[in-house]
Amino acid sequence: xxxxxxxxxxxxxxxxxxxxxxxxxxxxxxxxxxxxxxxxxxxxxxxxxxxxxxxxxxxxxxxxxxxxxxxxxxxxxxxxxxxxxxxxxxxxxxxxxxxxxxxxxxxxxxxxxxxxxxxxxxxxxxxxxxxxxxxxxxxxxxxxxxxxxxxxxxxxxxxxxxxxxxxxxxxxxxxxxxxxxxxxxxxxxxxxxxxxxxxxxxxxxxxxxxxxxxxxxxxxxxxxxxxx
Numbered sequence: 001x002x003x004x005x006x007x008x009x010x011x012x013x014x015x016x017x018x019x020x021x022x023x024x025x026x027x028x029x030x031x032x033x034x035x036x037x038x039x040x041x042x043x044x045x046x047x048x049x050x051x052x053x054x055x056x057x058x059x060x061x062x063x064x065x066x067x068x069x070x071x072x073x074x075x076x077x078x079x080x081x082x083x084x085x086x087x088x089x090x091x092x093x094x095x096x097x098x099x100x101x102x103x104x105x106x107x108x109x110x111x112x113x114x115x116x117x118x119x120x121x122x123x124x125x126x127x128x129x130x131x132x133x134x135x136x137x138x139x140x141x142x143x144x145x146x147x148x149x150x151x152x153x154x155x156x157x158x159x160x161x162x163x164x165x166x167x168x169x170x171x172x173x174x175x176x177x178x179x180x181x182x183x184x185x186x187x188x189x190x191x192x193x194x195x196x197x198x199x200x201x202x203x204x205x206x207x208x209x210x211x212x213x214x215x216x217x218x219x220x221x222x223x224x225x226x227x228x
Contacts, residue, residue: 139151
């Protein structure tokens with residue numbers, strides 16, 4: 001039942017990000033924390049790039065589709081979950097729009113973002129609860145050995161949300177991203193090493209350091225030579 005373990009691990013990873021954003025919103029609202037918009041954007045991006053784009057399609061293909069071949073039990077729950085998966089783009093765009101308004105300094109932008117995120121978090125709580133209390137027990141009840149083999153093969157592909165997903169040309173290393181999120185997030189949810197640094201920031205910093213080093217080398221006289 002490796003597929004079930006992977007699903008539950010992915011749910012825990014998603015819940016961790018949601019909990020972190022909820023904590024940051026609470027602390028920002030209380031005046032205890034300055035917003036790190038790059039960190040918040042990176043977290044919202046994670047919620048789109050892995051759960052919506054990777055996790056949900058695997059559930060549709062390797063859980064719901066296979067389960068429907070064997071039974072009509074849970075049909076209403078599956079229909080609801082499939083509809084919620086299909087609405088993923090609209091759901092994440094609403095959250096991204098609220099994030100953009102907040103980061104742009106819009107009046108009441110923080111309150112609007114907090115409200116949008118609370119709706120998003122409540123949706124996911126109920127969504128995962130339905131999967132784990134209704135669908136997974138039915139999967140255990142009805143799946144054949146062939147179903148388990150197909151599901152486990154499907155879920156092993158891009159199985160770990162911290163291990164990187166996507167084709168090589170569009171690869172996103174979620175292990176690296178998650179490590180940065182943890183490093184930048186405030187204690188107690190992270191290591192408090194913020195602000196968050198995305199790839200573009202790190203590349204620009206490396207280039208600046210390289211330019212400085214090269215400039216420094218150019219200005220330094222070589223050993224054994226005399227300045228003229």
